Amino acid sequence: MNASTHLSPDEIRSLFAQAMSRMYRDEVPLYGALMELVSEVNAAALAADPSLAARLQRSDALDRLDAERHGAIRVGTPRELATLRRLFAVMGMAPVGYYDLAVAGVPVHATAFRPVDAAALARNPFRVFTSLLRLELIEEAALREKAAAILERREIFTPRALELIERFEQAGGLDAEEAREFVGEALETFRWHSEATVSHDTYQALLSAHRLIADVVCFRGPHINHLTPRTLDIDAAQDAMRARGIDAKAVIEGPPRRRCPILLRQTSFKALQEPVLFPAGERADAGTHTARFGEIEQRGLALTPKGRALYDRLLGQAREAGGAGSTGDYPARLAAAFAGFPDDDDTLRREGLGYYRYALTEAGRADPDAVARGSLDDAIDAGLVTADPVIYEDFLPVSAAGIFQSNLGGDEQRAYAAQANRDAFEQALGAPVQDQFAIYAAIEQDSLRALGVSGWAAPA
Numbered sequence: 001m002n003a004s005t006h007l008s009p010d011e012i013r014s015l016f017a018q019a020m021s022r023m024y025r026d027e028v029p030l031y032g033a034l035m036e037l038v039s040e041v042n043a044a045a046l047a048a049d050p051s052l053a054a055r056l057q058r059s060d061a062l063d064r065l066d067a068e069r070h071g072a073i074r075v076g077t078p079r080e081l082a083t084l085r086r087l088f089a090v091m092g093m094a095p096v097g098y099y100d101l102a103v104a105g106v107p108v109h110a111t112a113f114r115p116v117d118a119a120a121l122a123r124n125p126f127r128v129f130t131s132l133l134r135l136e137l138i139e140e141a142a143l144r145e146k147a148a149a150i151l152e153r154r155e156i157f158t159p160r161a162l163e164l165i166e167r168f169e170q171a172g173g174l175d176a177e178e179a180r181e182f183v184g185e186a187l188e189t190f191r192w193h194s195e196a197t198v199s200h201d202t203y204q205a206l207l208s209a210h211r212l213i214a215d216v217v218c219f220r221g222p223h224i225n226h227l228t229p230r231t232l233d234i235d236a237a238q239d240a241m242r243a244r245g246i247d248a249k250a251v252i253e254g255p256p257r258r259r260c261p262i263l264l265r266q267t268s269f270k271a272l273q274e275p276v277l278f279p280a281g282e283r284a285d286a287g288t289h290t291a292r293f294g295e296i297e298q299r300g301l302a303l304t305p306k307g308r309a310l311y312d313r314l315l316g317q318a319r320e321a322g323g324a325g326s327t328g329d330y331p332a333r334l335a336a337a338f339a340g341f342p343d344d345d346d347t348l349r350r351e352g353l354g355y356y357r358y359a360l361t362e363a364g365r366a367d368p369d370a371v372a373r374g375s376l377d378d379a380i381d382a383g384l385v386t387a388d389p390v391i392y393e394d395f396l397p398v399s400a401a402g403i404f405q406s407n408l409g410g411d412e413q414r415a416y417a418a419q420a421n422r423d424a425f426e427q428a429l430g431a432p433v434q435d436q437f438a439i440y441a442a443i444e445q446d447s448l449r450a451l452g453v454s455g456w457a458a459p460a
């Protein structure tokens with residue numbers, strides 16, 4: 001077989017994202033309602049702003065608008081994580097970033113499997129936020145060992161999925177028929193099973209150690225716990241959820257509403273209360289298990305390390321000013337804190353707070369000498385070069401912690417003293433995670449280089 005008969009990993013990722021969406025809508029009908037709501041909100045936003053529609057059309061994003069942007073799973077062992085890395089590689093998704101959530105009281109650390117280069121992102125940006133349970137954070141030794149033994153026994157991949165991953169690695173790709181089969185087999189790993197693999201007693205013991213531990217350890221596999229479509233107006237989507245009686249989380253995570261959106265804003269509906277069955281025929285008390293939910297996201301400018309440091313500082317201010325960060329007048333505090341963050345593209349770019357993608361305008365293409373005569377800023381001012389925001393494709397640890405907390409149910413608040421342990425995570429993964437800033441900087445650099453003027457650098 002030669003490479004030309006291989007389906008591109010981007011194509012396989014699109015098939016997989018569609019199949020996951022269908023499966024999840026069947027499993028969680030409320031998620032289907034959320035998709036409809038988002039689609040209505042997006043249509044209204046487009047109708048209200050014709051220039052937005054034109055911009056999306058230019059960037060080829062209009063027909064994919066309502067497609068999911070990410071999902072999330074949680075696994076229990078290094079072997080599961082390492083095999084997931086190989087499985088996602090078949091779909092052109094690589095681990096980017098390290099997220100430590102133990103500081104926020106969730107005993108996991110995580111990465112995002114996602115497409116990396118600009119062309120792949122444009123084809124289909126589907127990503128999977130993937131957490132690895134930190135078993136060492138279970139305090140009671142006997143329970144910790146029991147959990148480890150349960151996880152050691154389970155196999156979350158079908159034999160055929162494992163064969164097709166190997167086939168991909170050896171042949172450098174999968175043909176259309178193999179790809180179709182692969183998507184079907186991979187889907188099995190992420191399916192919900194309402195039968196626990198452990199006794200009711202063990203489930204309860206793990207649940208009281210931490211609700212998340214029970215969710216990871218007691219089932220056959222890492223069920224997909226949410227999918228997340230993109231909205232053009234997350235505030236309107238949040239209001240629409242409330243208006244329809246959907247139990248939305250208390251606040252939108254991330255930065256406040258702005259003229260120039262930055263990073264990522266997220267909200268979700270609270271997790272369903274799932275019936276769980278046990279081998280001896282028992283049932284969990286109604287409402288015990290809360291794992292699966294639906295989420296919405298809105299993305300904006302990717303920030304440089306300098307911009308990110310400012311974001312982290314202002315977010316910290318807003319949260320400290322009122323405690324937990326999710327109460328009462330939090331939106332007002334957040335908006336007040338972010339008054340200190342420039343909110344026009346020109347300043348954001350000139351101050352080196354965000355990454356931009358540069359391109360020649362028609363006038364610039366017609367007159368290369370005029371372009372090269374002055375500085376980059378001169379060329380932009382003269383209408384010879386455009387600078388468009390590079391969109392943030394990753395996650396935010398404080399926001400992720402808020403999403404976890406709101407969906408685990410219960411009202412436990414605990415903190416782990418454990419340090420972040422990126423080395424242990426990468427060892428489990430079997431590979432280093434990529435640095436998000438390096439990826440955005442390369443996109444910016446490539447666009448600058450393509451202007452054809454030597455010596456121009458992005459503002460720092």
Ligand code: OOG
Pocket residue numbers: 071072073074129131225266295395396399400401403404407
């Ligand atoms: C993942 C929560 C984090 C996000 O969008 O920040 C997340 C989980 O609950 O497993 O998905």
Ligand code: NI
Pocket residue numbers: 070071072129226228295403
């Ligand atoms: Ni999410």
